[in-house]
Amino acid sequence: MTEAKIRVWIDREQCIADMVCVSLCPDVFEMSEEDGKAQIAAKWRVDSNNPAEGLVPAELKDCVSAAVEACPVSIIHFEEK
Numbered sequence: 001m002t003e004a005k006i007r008v009w010i011d012r013e014q015c016i017a018d019m020v021c022v023s024l025c026p027d028v029f030e031m032s033e034e035d036g037k038a039q040i041a042a043k044w045r046v047d048s049n050n051p052a053e054g055l056v057p058a059e060l061k062d063c064v065s066a067a068v069e070a071c072p073v074s075i076i077h078f079e080e081k
């Protein structure tokens, strides 16, 4: 059986870099050293060159969901695969 995953993505252009997502869910979100905006941790990325999207284990859904709800500009999204 394939482990359940959730797809997470960030509309990074609109990120205001307040680090709320990182503080709530550091297993999934991190701040980019290149542009200072939030990104998906490298180990979860679908495409290593795309920091905006990842596939994470469903067991991380609660912290992803907390980040989605807390992001002040509502730019984090997820769907269950």
Ligand code: SF4
Residues within 6 Å of the ligand: 010, 014, 015, 016, 017, 018, 019, 020, 021, 022, 037, 038, 070, 071, 072, 073, 074, 075, 076
């Ligand atoms: S919570 Fe939203 S605005 Fe804040 S760093 Fe994360 S993605 Fe950017």
